[in-house]
Amino acid sequence: MKIGLEHVDDLARGAAILGTGGGGDPYIGSLMLRQAIEDGLTVELVDVDTLGDDDFAVPFAMMGAPTVIVEKIPNGDEMVAALRTTERYVGTAAKAVLCAEIGGLNALLPLVLAARCGLPVVDGDGMGRAFPQLQMITYNIFGVPASPMVMADEYSNTVLIESAAALEVERLGRSMVVAMGGSTNICLYPMRGRDARRSMVRGTLTLALGLGRAVREARRGGGDAIDGLLGYLRSTPYYQHCCVLFEGKAVDLLRETKSGWAMGRLVVEGVGGHAGRRCTVQFQNEHLVAHEGDRVLAIVPDLIAILDAATAEPITTEGLKYGQRVVVVGISAAPIMRSPEALAVFGPAAFGLPDPFVPLEQIHGTAVTRGT
């Protein structure tokens, strides 16, 4: 499948919803992708089964605080430098680019990189959403080594990290991101086709595209955009359970850029059916948990999306503002993301949250749409 100008906005919107607040501002990614297409470059999406067993495939992402990424926009050359350094060190030319996470900017930039290098992008990613740390990825859970990881900044500096442990790559890499000004371009988990097949969450780029399109079409048809979004999610293989967790107005926002992350929490004061109640959403680049009082409404790795109440346009953590009218939506993560092995890596305890993981559908029973 070729990605054209007509796909860019839908893909960006869908990726931002799946990004659960993180993954970086999709607007920057969509501008860069648009430019690549207008420059005549080919943006090609392929199924992971088209990769040969030994084909070398390299995931790309931006690493850092989304609050920084919106101010320190990549020029595109760093991405290519990261890939080229990886190829040089491994001694093999890449046959494809992979997504690390299907969230925001990070769903779009791999397409830009691939187009610039004349390579296809594999349809899928390693999270089925976005996560704030490098070890929180199915590639790691299925035993693909995180290193060599290459980091490339805007001054043509490149840093290559090798470690047997993904958590060490995260730890060393995070301190380097801070030294590189809070955001940088990375290639990591370089792998062969056979490993991509067994470790990736498949089809999430086309899924993001469909999700973005469903919202647009619901809006154009005059229907409720949030209901359109929920209806589409229920038709997908990964995200069948979803519901409105809360609706209201952003009345308090604490946000700080700390240790290379955007950390904070948002308080939403209820309106309509939620009047007189309050919902708190805690985030570390991505939304981690939504509470009403002591009650958990949804918790990581399940997805929590904050959307504009009128348009269902997703709002990233760095875009949150006082006074916004928002709908907080909960979406069930794919079964692969809820296994004990997966929860050990990106369940609530991995973020230091005291609450245990409870699947969204157990909390809310049959899924409710906005109207109910």
Place this chain on the structure above:
Amino acid sequence: MKIGLEHVDDLARGAAILGTGGGGDPYIGSLMLRQAIEDGLTVELVDVDTLGDDDFAVPFAMMGAPTVIVEKIPNGDEMVAALRTTERYVGTAAKAVLCAEIGGLNALLPLVLAARCGLPVVDGDGMGRAFPQLQMITYNIFGVPASPMVMADEYSNTVLIESAAALEVERLGRSMVVAMGGSTNICLYPMRGRDARRSMVRGTLTLALGLGRAVREARRGGGDAIDGLLGYLRSTPYYQHCCVLFEGKAVDLLRETKSGWAMGRLVVEGVGGHAGRRCTVQFQNEHLVAHEGDRVLAIVPDLIAILDAATAEPITTEGLKYGQRVVVVGISAAPIMRSPEALAVFGPAAFGLPDPFVPLEQIHGTAVTRGT
């Protein structure tokens, strides 16, 4: 020349004097060197002129705060990992190991690494002393690129940094040293024989050996060990000017491990001819400047050594203690270290010191020995 057990203590002593307080505790280095020799490994010193033009030679050093290095002792494998990763990345096998600095531990460990890899060590270094930052080296001043720099820690993590600017390698590397626990093993400024010849301070390993021997022989002969040291220095090609700056008792010591360095200052209260006066020595891993009141007694890049008053045994910054009876000695740096180009990189202003560089011999006129 082969280095035997009989050379180890002299070399360690001489290197610690030239280390001007830094370079890391020579005791650890001498233990490791002794063990390599006792294991039957060959420690061979060669002149830089024996290198072929294209022979690949790699400098090795420990990077970090000496206060940390004394507690986090290298096991030796990290050194080899740093060299092997450099060779792999450049695609060339090393023919020799170089010293980055002829100070303390960092004068001895390259010998251990070379012995373990069956390589010779070139007699010389890039500083003619020790300095706290990676760009403060003649290799940089003569245009040898600092990168690729490889850092290897005790967990088998390796980090490779590439940048066009030595100062960026220092900046990124310093933040990584902190993440690696405050000290680590590095290979940097990898170069060809032709570049080693034009950029190194030659013969400083044999010079350190002679310096250590001179102190030992003066002691054994019953003479004043400090006078023995000064006498030997005056016979060398680089360090003709030297004198006792101050003699007294350590009465105040401020030392903190900050941003990956040992920072602080020592106050010495005078005895004998210096009774009733005070000398302050400021350091960043190495001694930077010695003052008596507002008057500069010696300033970087000239060397300031702090020695035990009775034995002339050098005291490194991490070994300073309240109550020590010390002699502060000033030693002129080699002419190559005092050029305008060199002073721009490691003169007083590079350390944020307000005082200008004044050569030692201009401050003190004809050199004075201890007795005078």
